[in-house]
Amino acid sequence: xxxxxxxxxxxxxxxxxxxxxxxxxxxxxxxxxxxxxxxxxxxxxxxxxxxxxxxxxxxxxxxxxxxxxxxxxxxxxxxxxxxxxxxxxxxxxxxxxxxxxxxxxxxxxxxxxxxxxxxxxxxxxxxxxxxxxxxxxxxxxxxxxxxxxxxxxxxxxx
Numbered sequence: 001x002x003x004x005x006x007x008x009x010x011x012x013x014x015x016x017x018x019x020x021x022x023x024x025x026x027x028x029x030x031x032x033x034x035x036x037x038x039x040x041x042x043x044x045x046x047x048x049x050x051x052x053x054x055x056x057x058x059x060x061x062x063x064x065x066x067x068x069x070x071x072x073x074x075x076x077x078x079x080x081x082x083x084x085x086x087x088x089x090x091x092x093x094x095x096x097x098x099x100x101x102x103x104x105x106x107x108x109x110x111x112x113x114x115x116x117x118x119x120x121x122x123x124x125x126x127x128x129x130x131x132x133x134x135x136x137x138x139x140x141x142x143x144x145x146x147x148x149x150x151x152x153x154x155x156x157x158x
Contacts, residue, residue, distance in 0.1 A: 002033070005035050005087050006037040007036035009035075009049055011040070011047065012040050012043045012047045012070075013025040014052050015052070021108065032051070032078060043059055047066075049070055050072045050073070061101070071094060072095045073093045076093050077093035
């Protein structure tokens with residue numbers, strides 16, 4: 001059994017490598033658990049603390065929507081609690097994440113540029129009207145192929 005100095009703490013750890021965005025919070029999860037904290041694998045409404053460094057858009061969004069909001073603390077809070085084997089006041093270790101991702105859009109998610117249906121329709125109409133002089137073909141197959149190609153190009157698919 002470990003210590004119980006953080007037994008009232010229910011934490012979510014979102015610590016990521018700044019370059020790869022890979023989860024790198026394992027040690028902090030262990031430290032918190034050794035001090036008696038309950039650590040969740042996901043952000044939950046019962047979290048009292050978020051240990052945050054280079055954390056995800058998802059975490060920030062959930063924190064912004066949470067009421068009441070859990071405390072967001074730096075790694076230094078965990079290390080100081082470990083070093084002193086007691087619950088250190090969070091005040092000097094608080095992290096303000098309210099200004100992160102102000103656009104409300106996750107910058108890591110690449111969204112395809114979808115073509116609007118109306119622009120495809122006008123292309124189809126132009127192709128069909130150019131075929132009217134040729135009674136042997138109504139141009140439907142060709143216009144479908146052109147639309148399919150445009151969709152592939154615009155969505156960035158290769």
